[in-house]
Amino acid sequence: MxxxxxxxxxxxxxxxxxxxxxxxxxxxxxxxxxxxxxxxxxxxxxxxxxxxxxxxxxxxxxxxxxxxxxxxxxxxxxxxxxxxxxxxxxxxxxxxxxxxxxxxxxxxxxxxxxxxxxxxxxxxxxxxxxxxxxxxxxxxxGGAGDLAKGVLRTPVDPEQSFADDPLRMMRAVRFVAQLGFTIAPETAEAICRMNERIAIVSAERVRDELVKLLLSDRPRAGLEALVESGLADLVFPEIPALQLEIDEKHRHKDVFEHTMIVLERAIALETDADGPVPGPDLTLRLAAIMHDIGKPRTRRFEPGGKVSFHHHDAVGAKMTRKRLKALRFDHHMVEDVSELVNLHLRFHGYVDEPWSDSAVRRYVKDAGHLYERLNRLTRADATTQNRRKAAVFAHAMDEMEERVRVLKEQEDFDAIRPDVDGNEIMELLGLEPGPMVGRAYKHMLEYRLDNGPVEHDVAVAELKSWYASVQS
CATH class of the missing domain: 3.30.460.10 (Beta Polymerase, domain 2)
Incomplete structure (x- = not known):
């Protein structure tokens, strides 16, 4: 050789x-x-x-x-x-x-x-x-032969191998994602029998394997293997929980299948190194697999055979924060992914009725540095098979992004501040530092987002008018 x-x-x-x-x-x-x-x-x-x-x-x-x-x-x-x-x-x-x-x-x-x-x-x-x-x-x-066949098999008895190092079970599903291999039947069966032993492995080591899986070329295959093995029930239970039972009376999407599709669509929307979301992007991929994890807890069967998932975005954001903390992800990753889950439905109101400029500003301001990822997550989540609905949604998103581009040419969204700052507020209203200054600042920021930049005397007049109303 x-x-x-x-x-x-x-x-x-x-x-x-x-x-x-x-x-x-x-x-x-x-x-x-x-x-x-x-x-x-x-x-x-x-x-x-x-x-x-x-x-x-x-x-x-x-x-x-x-x-x-x-x-x-x-x-x-x-x-x-x-x-x-x-x-x-x-x-x-x-x-x-x-x-x-x-x-x-x-x-x-x-x-x-x-x-x-x-x-x-x-x-x-x-x-x-x-x-x-x-x-x-x-x-x-016989590793060369297994390599040629694309099969994952342990060198010794799989139960002995996984008893020696339980993390190897996580590596198996990671290699499914990274190499496109399949797990040999006897090895897969051993993982199913021994998956509870993964509990002795530290959260950090499990997290590292999950990250490698998610950043691979085939994360869907890896996640499906994670669920099939039973490991997901122990290390990421929110994912298999998406496999909601669907009956003929109450029809709704298979949430797990939908999530896998959203993940693949989000990956397709990642950019090259010069774009705003260079792939592979862990934040976007985590948000894609977690955006609907609030649905099992919020599912309600409504009259007429409909199913609702009210507030699954807010519930999912809390669940996301808890799970990512348990897996020892860093603070910034926890907060970013949780916020994407929290905001992933925000745009849908625009489809029914295009927003005012102030609402567009608020959307961009609230998304902050996650704006580009949020739009990609939102696009990926629009998996309807109805061509007309899909076209309407895509057109609305294109239109909103163009409006943001035009508005950004007029003003720096990242630097939006009230037209009067905290020191001016105290001077104009005769206030000492305290909660009222914070309330006034927040009101003027809301006014700025609603109206865009205004003349200084107009802003001063608004501040004084607001203060008089809260004093009365």
Whole structure:
């Protein structure tokens, strides 16, 4: 089997061999070589202990060295090529990761052989190695064959593999999304039997797998596998809850299927790097899968066979905030996605009756930095099969966006402030700092949004008129 391998890998292999140590390229980089995919970082395993290979790695990686993974037997290094590109490597001692039944953190035990190390990896397609510098291909579990068939299978008994590291169950559904693979039947069955063991894995590690899944080329396939495996019931229960039972009397959309369609439509509306929403955009994708999670809680069966979901936007926003916090997403992501869910129905009133300029200003002001994402989420959510309704909706959105463009040429929406500031309010009304100044400021901001920029004396007159009315 012919391989085109990074010269840096060959050089590093020679340095280890000179000291009597084994070194092999493992995991994703080997898989990517066979798939003819680029691989940016190189992972190796070795017979040497960290204290033994640290001097070699420091000498090779003259542009950078790190040891955050030392307790796991991992050290890393980096060097820059003449063209300015960076090559990063991580080297790990042959090892075994196992979990204590009651612990959230894996225990690390060193192993003795490359084959033993490979047997403890997640899937056969990641349990292949390339010894360096002699380029001997090592594939004890048939990973190359599974790679050709696009199948995910564990190197050892799947229950043993998932007992050793339950996060591997999340990796399986992530690889469905990233690689377009299917999960082997016996492996899928083991995940269904053992999915409750995911509870011992930290929220941060689960979140990281979800993020990789969502940012992949096939997030829908990954989410569907997550639901089918039963893992979603434990790590993201709001998603399978969208599979509402639909009877013949009370007809409404399959909310889970609708959500998957919205996700795909939202992805199609992402832009290139120079556009306002460069893809893959995690905020938009999270909002797409969560925009309707309030529906199960708000579903009501109405007379005449209709079904309503009143206030599912507000309820969904609260649920979104709670779930993303539980998954340890950062504060900004939590707030942005929650706000998109809260606002995702806002535009629909425009379709029935185009807004005044003041209402358009409010929409843009309330959306803030999420404006472009909100419009894309709103467009993606319009999944009606009625061509006339779809055309009317698209036309209304186009019209509103054009009006925003024209209004932005006239004024900077991001900088909209009242025509009188807080200091002027206190001076004109003879007030000391306090709640009344805040009320006056809020009124003048509302006045500004309703009327656009006005002459200063007009704004002063409005302020005094308002103050007189609240004093009476």
């Amino acid at each position: 012919d391989f085109e391998v990074w010269p840096e890998a060959i050089e590093l292999g020679r340095l280890f061999a000179e000291q009597g140590y084994e070194l092999a390229l493992v995991g994703g980089p080997v898989r990517d070589v066979l798939l003819r995919r680029p691989s940016h970082d190189l992972d190796f395993c070795t017979s040497a202990k960290p204290e033994e290979f640290e001097p070699i790695l420091r000498r090779w990686g003259h542009d950078g060295f790190w040891d955050m993974g030392r307790k796991f037997g991992t050290l890393g290094a980096m060097r820059r090529r003449a063209d300015g590109t960076e090559v990063q490597v991580e080297v790990t001692t042959y090892r075994s990761d196992t979990y204590d039944p009651d612990s959230r953190k894996p225990e690390v035990n060193y192993g003795d052989t490359l084959e033993g190390d490979l047997s403890r990896r997640d899937f056969t397609v990641n349990a292949m190695a390339l010894r360096v510098p002699d380029l001997e291909f090592v594939d004890p579990f």
